[in-house]
Amino acid sequence: MTTLIFGHQSPDTDAITCAITFAEYQRQAGNTDVEAVALGEPNAETKFALDYFKQSVPRVIKTAANETDSVMLVDHNEAQQSVPDRDQVTVQYVVDHHRVANFETDAPVNICMETLGSCNSVIFHMYKEAGFKISPQIAGLMASGLISDTLLLKSPTTTDEDRRIFAELQELAGIDLNEYGLKMLKAGTNLSARSDQDLIDGDAKSFDMNGTNVRIDQINTVDLNEIYDRQSAIQDAMKAEADKEGYDLFLVIATDILNSNSVGFVIGDRSKVEEAFGKKFDDQDRIALPGVVSRKKQVVPPLTAAYKG
Template sequence: MSTLIFGHKNPDTDTITAAITLAEFEKQDGNTDVEAVALGTPNAETKFALDFFKLNPLRVVKTVANETEHVDLVDHNEAQQSVDDRADVTIDKVIDHHRVANFQTEAPLYMRVEPLGSANSVIYKMFKEKGYTISPLIASLMASGLISDTLLLKSPTTTDQDRAMFADLQKIADVDLKDYGMKMLKAGTNLAARSDQDIIDGDAKSFTMGGKTVRIDQVNTVDLNDIYDRQDAIVAAMQAEKDAEGYDLFVVIATDIMNSNSTAFALGEKDKLEDAFGKKFDANDRLDLPGVVSRKKQVVPVLTDSFEK
C-alpha cells in the first residue's frame, strides 16, 4: 500500500504543489511507494500552474482508509480541514506552516511546523538540509506555492527566509518566476467564470474558536467591485450553507491582490469579527479591512482571541 500525501480540503496552490514536492522528497529519501493526492479539484489558479508545467491534476480522494494505512499531511493539521476518515489511518508526517489545533495521534510521528510563508518553504528547507536535488520543475512548483500563499511575497506572512528561498528557486527554475507568478495569481481572480457557491467554498477552511465553529473563506480579485456586484447572491449562498452546516460564524474575505486590501462579508456572530478588528460593518454590510491579506496571520489569531474572551 502506498503512503498517500495530501493537503487540506478545498485545495489551493500551496497544498497541491506541497503534496507533489513532498512526494519527490520522500522518493529521494528512499520511500518510493508514495503518491501525492488531493482532497478536491484544483481551483483556477492551481489549474493555471499545473497546465503551465504540463502536469495532470492529482487524483482526488474522498476517503483514504480504504486504500492505505499510512498518510503524510501537508499544509494543514487541524482535523476539520482534513480527510473525513483520518482517524482510521496512521499519520507518519505533518509538514505545515499554520497553527497547531485539534490535533492528536496514537502513534509517534515526524512533525515539522515552521512559521514560514508556505508549506513549500518548509519542504525546501528539508531538501537543502539533506542535499537532495531540486529540479527546475520542483523549484517552479515550490515557488508556485510560495507565490500563492504570500501573494508574490507581499503578504505579512512572508519572512526573510522565504525571500531568500525565492531568489534561490529563481536560479533553478526555467521561467521568470515574478512574471509567471503574477499571471498565476491573476488566473485565480476570474470571478465571472465562477459560481457563487464556488466563490464561498473555493478557499474555505473551518476552525474551532472558543468552542464555536467558524468558517472563513478567502477569494482574490483585482477589482473588489466584481465582488460587490454579486454581494446579494454571495450572501444568499453563504446563508444556505450556514444553515445546512450549522456554522456559528461564516466569513468571506474578498482580497484585492493589487492594492493589498480586503473587505469581509459575514453571517452569524458578526460582533466577534467587529470586536476582533475594532470596527463596525458599514451600511452596505461590509467590513473594510485595509492592509489585510492573510487569513492565517491577520484574521485567525485576532478572531480566535475575540471568541475566547
C-alpha cells in the same frame, strides 16, 4: 500499501503543490510507494501552475481509509481541515506552517513545522538539508505555492527567508518568477467563470474557536466591484452552507491582490468580527479591512482572541 500525501480540504495552490513536492522528497528518501492526492479539485490559479510546469493534476479523494492505512499531511494539521476519516489511518508525517490545533495521534509521528510564508518553503528546507535534487519543475511548483500563499511576497506572512528561498527557486526554475507569479495570481481572479458556491468554497477553511465552529473563506480579485455586484448572491450561498454544515460563523474575505486591501461579509454573529478588527460593518453589510491580505496572520489570530474573550 501506498501512503497517500495530501493538503487540506478546499485546496489552494500551496496545498496541492506541497503534496507533489513532498511526494518527490519521499521518493528521493527511498520511500517510493507514495502518491500525492488532493481533497478537492484544483482552482484556476492552481491549474495554471500545474499546466505551466507540465505537472499532472493529482486525483481527488473523499476518504483515505478505504485504500490505505497510512497518510502524510502537508499544509495542515487540524482535524476539521483534513480527510474526514483521518482517525482511521496512521499519520506518518506532518509538514506545515500553520497553528497547531485539534491534532493528536495514537502513534509517534514525524513533524516538521516552521513559521514561514508557505509550506513549500518548509519543504524546500527539507530538500536542502537532505541534499536532494530540486529539478526545474519541482522548483517551479514550490515557487507557485510560495507565490500563492504570500501574494508574490507582499503578504505580512512573508519572511526574509521566504525572499531568499524565492531567489534561489528562481535560479533553479530558470524563469522570471515575478512575471510568472503575476500571471498565476491573475489566473485565479476570473470570478465571472465561477459560481457563487465555488466562490465560497474555493479557499475555505474551518476552525474551532473556543467551541465555536467558524468557517473562513478568502476570494482573491483584482476588482472588488466584481464582488460587490454579487454580494447578495454570495451571502445567500453562505447562509445555505452555514445552515447545512452547522457553521456558527461564516466569514468571507474578499482581497484586492493589486492594492492589498480586503472587505468582509459575514453570516452569524457580527459582534465578534467587529471586536476582532476594531471596526463596524457599514450599511451595505461590509466591513472594510485595509491592509488585510493574510487569513493565517491577520484574520485567524484576532478572531480567535475575540472568541476567547
